[in-house]
Amino acid sequence: METTATSHHAPPQGFLRKYVFSLDHKVIGKQYLDLALVAVVIGMVLSWLMRFHLGFPTTAVPGLGKLAPTAAAGGVITPELYLALMTMHGTIMVFFVLTTAPFAGFGNFVLPIQVGAEDMAFPRFNMMSFWVTFVAFLVLVAAFFVPEGPPISGWTAYAPLSAIGKDAGPGLGTGQTLWAVSIALFCVGQLLGALNFIATTLDLRTKGMTLMRMPLSTWAWFITSVIGLIAFSVLLPACILLILDRVAGTSFFIPGGLVVSDRLQPHSGGSPLLWQHLFWFFGHPEVYIAILPGFGIVSHILPVFARKPLLGPKVVLICLIAIAFLSYTVWGHHMFLSGMNPLSATLFSVPTLVITIPATIVVLLWIGTVYGARMRFTTPALFCLGFISVFVSGGISGFFLAQPSIDTYLHGTYFVVGHFHFVMGVAAMFGIFAGVYFWFPKMYGRMMNDKLGKLHFTLTLIGVYCVFMPMHYLGLAGNVRRYSTFTDDYMKGSLPLHRFITIAALFTGAVQLIFFYNLIHSRLRGAKAPDNPWQATSLEWSTSSPPPFDNFGGHHPVVTHGPNEYGVKGPTGDYIMQASSDQPVTS
Amino acid sequence: MRTRLITSLPLLALAVSAMGALSAPVKTAGGVSGTITFTGTPPRMRPIDMSKEPSCASQHPTPVMTETVMAGAGNTVQNVVVYISAGDQAGAAAAQPVRYDQKGCQYVPHVLVMQVGQPLEIYNNDQTSHNIHPLATINPEWNKSQPPGTPPIKATYAKPEFITVKCNVHPWMHGYFAVLATSHYAISGNDGKFSLAGLAPGKYTITAWHEKFGTQSQEVTVSASGTVTANFVFKALPY
Amino acid sequence: MGRLFAVVLAVITIVSAAIFIARIWWLPPDISVLGVGIDHQMTETMIASGVLFVVCQLVLAMFVWQYGDAGDARPIKTFPGGATPMVVIATILVSAEILVLTLVGTKVWGGIFLSPPDPSALHIDVQAEQFAYYFRYPGPDGKFGAIHPELIDDGNGNFFGLDPANDTAARDDIVSASLVIPVNKPILLTLHSKDVGHAFYVPELRIQQDFVPGLVIPLHFTATRLAKEEIVCTQLCGLGHYNMRAYLEVESLGQFQQWLKDHAP
Structure with a gap:
């Protein structure tokens, strides 16, 4: 496709246009x-x-x-x-x-x-x-x-x-x-x-x-x-x-x-059920709106730090499309017990279980990418690995909830809370953290502090497991969610575990202060970032950090490579950039 | 000088209160009294099943009955609010707070009378969280929870109204606020008797209100001395 | 740093799995006929997904431990066989698991929600409201009085909006705040709501069902043991949701019949 050479808009003038009502x-x-x-x-x-x-x-x-x-x-x-x-x-x-x-x-x-x-x-x-x-x-x-x-x-x-x-x-x-x-x-x-x-x-x-x-x-x-x-x-x-x-x-x-x-x-x-159908027809895909960018971010970042191409990138892509398609066929699994026709439970259960196939494949391909890699354990790399771990944990508990016969017991308990917090809360947050640590140099022209980042990562990983894994135990014991106080006799026994979760949650929250400090400090005082600090291949690393208002300083990059050229002999290292005219040397 | 001022303070207070008493209108001994009864068969009061809230159920060795129609011997009716609905000059609101208790998952008293502007304090004496939802339509409606051990909820009502009070957490808990514009009111006891005292001579409209039977009014003329009798008879239906 | 992550991940995995295996927090004992199937399905799923969980996490930890960049310019390795065998094996394994779980699970689900109730089942009408349940037994005439929403009067004990003045079927209806049932007798509940959405959940019975305003939803089960358990609400219904409960009392037939007599209106 030929792109036109004209700019979409002139460089913005004035504070308001530059920073507030910006078109950039x-x-x-x-x-x-x-x-x-x-x-x-x-x-x-x-x-x-x-x-x-x-x-x-x-x-x-x-x-x-x-x-x-x-x-x-x-x-x-x-x-x-x-x-x-x-x-x-x-x-x-x-x-x-x-x-x-x-x-x-x-x-x-x-x-x-x-x-x-x-x-x-x-x-x-x-x-x-x-x-x-x-x-x-x-x-x-x-x-x-x-x-x-x-x-x-x-x-x-x-x-x-x-x-x-x-x-x-x-x-x-x-x-x-x-x-x-x-x-x-x-x-x-x-x-x-x-x-x-x-x-x-x-x-x-x-x-x-x-x-x-x-x-x-x-x-x-x-x-x-x-x-x-x-x-x-x-x-x-x-x-x-x-x-x-x-x-x-x-x-x-x-x-x-x-x-x-x-x-x-x-x-x-x-009809109250009409709201539920409309809401979940949005609501389930919404889960994927939160998590699919994380899939993309991990698939993009992991090879950068593994220094090798992603395993089966086309399969990953097919899986992403499959997940997107399936996400529109599963909304009823939120409604197994809602009073809709119980026959439809099976209809919604099967695609929900089937969606685990592409999800499992993507996870395995990520893990397979780590095999034989030369992993550079930077903060964004660690958050990608953490993403895989929490996504596995959250995804697997979905396997329970997808089955109506088990949902009759677990629906409305903390098992569900643990599940969705892992899979769409924590996993998506880890994707966001990976993205922040990865693209921050490009956004602000400064590096984030890697040591603080690693501390943030390690404590957060331990913290989220302490918060959300016990919720699965609570759910198994029948502890109901959305209760402000557990006045029911059979739930009173869960108080010590709730207390543990509370302490873990306050701890994990406090750990985020490290991130906020790092974010603000690096924005003002971080080390100057080079154009391509991670030796990555995609186009954003071909331009300056931060990029000029028109992204590539008046010229249009010409792409000759895929984004996955790692572990090859390139002109500047073991990678070839997408806009580079070099061909990989096979050794 | 200082000591003299302090010793004179009680004297001063005495003087002020004496002046206040003098300036108030001279009360005559006029009054209205009567008995409230019903004809027909009233609905049977039913036992309240509090099993959902064990901490309350255990406070009542025998089941508590509903309090809608509390009849006494001789078909008398308790909890009827009798008040002057016309002919009375609205006085200043009483500053003394009225107290409403939640005890054993019941409202005590079942019908609470207060004056417009009078401070209301609601206490939770139970081990469970209650929720006070006065279903006001003329006054502003509010709906608040009161966990055990929290301070009393304070409120006032600016307009006269009979307000149903319900606890959203315990559906059987129902009571009433009778917010009146007058300071002349009474609430009938189990013998159905009431009396309003301290009325200046004149013509009054007296209204009796009952949560199930509704309201009845009658005109009375109070003379300078003596008590006028005004009885009310409500008609009861079994259902 | 990679090795630290690998160790942390391995510890998390082993501790998490150990607590599941030790059953420190687990389902309460089952007291219903259909609970056995659900428990079986739960165990099957737990084993299958537990293995997947432990293997995935530990393999990830292992790879991370082993394949860190030591700066030695060691050549990278591709996963043996590349993506294809892995994808094929994963698809087959997961599909097989899905197939098995769905076939068995549908039978369990069908037993609760698709099969008709036993014709001899004891029919109890259940109304949920903010924030309590009321249970209604038809009384000696075997008929429920009609419900008139405009007659509902909680303060007066008329939770169902019955009209005993005009409706003779309503006069002998027994209304209780506890669900008292005889043991080993099939029970049919008809669930309806007075105001907003609620749910009926008894962990020991292994069943849960929403109340939907405007619908009457049947639910049937049989309790196999004398017990007193809590019925709790699992559908957010407002400020008192946490306190919405009732008790299920499973009694012997004799006790139950006596209870009915004692509670005749």
Whole structure:
């Protein structure tokens, strides 16, 4: 494909245009990452409060009584505050961290450079995408400040609890409406982003950048965009219907004859299961929106530090596409016990189990890549290896939950919490960490401190296993999730284990301070980064660190190689860059 | 000088309170009293099954009964709020807080009368977390949990209203707030008797409110001395 | 650093697996007819995925231990046979496992959710609400009174919205906050909700089912042992979710019949 030589836009002028309302995909990518950083801090603090309460249910949280005098009089977290924390934690983490950082953040910064483009196909849509997402975030956070506080219906906002309004409980009035508005806005932002990614990948690839020469990271973002395009375009109308039920008196999700807080509700004819179907038709693919970029990042970074080509890159690609396709056929596995026709459980169970085949293959190919490698254990490399480990742990527990016959026991227990935190929380976070440590030199022209990075990695790895592995034990013992306090006799025995998890969670949270310190310190004082510090092959390493506003300083790179040329004799070492004109020397 | 000031303080206080008593309107001995009864068959009160909350169930060796219609001997009715609904000048709200307890997963008292603007304090005496949800429609509605051992919840109501109070955690827990604009009110005991005292001579409308039977009003004329009798008879249905 | 990671990973793997194997936290004893199949399926899955977990993690740790860059310019090695044999073997193994688990599992699932209830099953109507369960027995007439949502009156004990004034079938309905059942007798529950979504979960019975407002969902089981267990809610239903529970009391037939008599309205 011939690319045109004209610039998409002139260099930006003025502070606002350069850093705030920028059209530059690199700035927008960083903005997304900064938003994710703010969101992750909030989300993490919320989880600390929850964990504190679960471990020490009658102990007052120091200072909380002053901060939330009604929701936590005297500092003891009330049941509704616990659920509000839980809902906001889930929503912030899933939408504003696990979607924005790996997909919108890194995708924005890296994808156009990796395909050799000057910018995204639609820079204005791109800017709009970020700012709509930003407003969505503000709307969500505003729920903390309305009377009765944030919603308590969980990040899945099951109807009719989420649809009825304030009769259903505190936070389900204004707070829940803000939630629905926020998520609807978020969908708009991500749809704009997804369209942009797809158009950029298909239309703006530089000369020689055939689809098969695209790095797997770009492939993963491209595939994720396609998933996102379908997923968010289902969640958006679902949220609009929810808002209508709440404010306009419609009954999409509310059946007739409901008596809530002694009041007969003026609705009839709706279906709560309709919300579940719409939500999970988005919700399950959303898991892959969070994790597939991680797959791409690991597949991209692992060979760099293994100093050898990825094992079976085409198979990895086929597996990614297969996972994306299958992700649309499995949503019902969240609903085995929801009251939908039990026959359909088998229908949803089989593709869910089948999805483990491509996932297993990719994991094995990664492990096979480590075989015979000359691993350089830099921080990003370690996070890739950690990603493989936690993904295996989380993936395997999915094997239990995918079977309806076992789900009858494990559904709604901590087993599920452990599972999804490993597979889409921790694994995706490890992908994000790998990406941050790997691309930070390119983004800011400075290196991150590797020693601190390794300390951060090791303690985090131990920490997350201490937090999330015991949740599987709790689940096996029948410990139910979403409970603010364990008043039930058979669950009281789990308190010591909950306390252990709480301490581990506070520890793991504290460890993240090392990362924040490293991030801020390196941004200001880190060692100057060379153009290609990792001796990597893809196009982003052919340009300066950080890249000029048009990415390649007025010229268009011509790609002659795939991204996987490691372990060969090249002009500058054991690799050949994608834009290099050298041919590998076979020895 | 200092000592003299301190010793004179109680005297001063005495003087002020005496002046206050003098400036208040002269109370005459007028009053209204009566008995509240019903005709017909009232609904049977049912035992409350608290098995879901063992810490409460264990406090009641015999099951607690519902408190909707608490009838006494001779078809008398307890928990009827009798108050002056017209003819009374609204006075300043009482500053003394009224207390509402949650004890053994029951509301004590079942019907709590308070004046507009009077401070309300809600206590949780149980080992379990309660949730207080007064279903106000004229006043602002709120819904708060109260874990065991946390400080009392404080509130006031600005407008007169009969408010159903429910605990969302324990569905059987139901009670009422009777928020009144007057300071002249009474609540009937098990003998169905009530009396309103300290009324200035004049014409009044007296209203009796019961959670199940509804309201009844009648006009009374209170003379300078003596007590007027006003009885109320409600009609009861078994279901 | 690679070796440190390898050691940490190996320790994590072995400790995690050991706690599973030691069954320090495990399912409570099963008290239902169909629980045996579920426990069997659970064990099968645990063994298969446990092996996969330990092997994957330890092989990763081993490779990391062995293939660090020592700066000796040692040539890289490709995985024996490349990607193809690995992919083929993995596909076959995982597919076979999926096939077996699905075939066996579907039978277990079908036994609970697809097979019709025993015709002689004792029918108990269950209503979930924020935040309690109420169980209704039809009484001597064997008929349930109709439900009228507008008549629901929790404060007065009319949790189901019965209309005994006009509906004779409703007059003898026994309403209880505990689920009392006779042992070894098939039980059919019909689950419906008064307000929002709830769930019925008894770990010892190995069953769980959501209540969906607007739907009446059947669920059947047979308890095989005298027991008193907790029924808990697993579907987020609001602020009191953590305290939504009831007790399941499995009694002898004689005790159960006496209980019914004692609780006649």
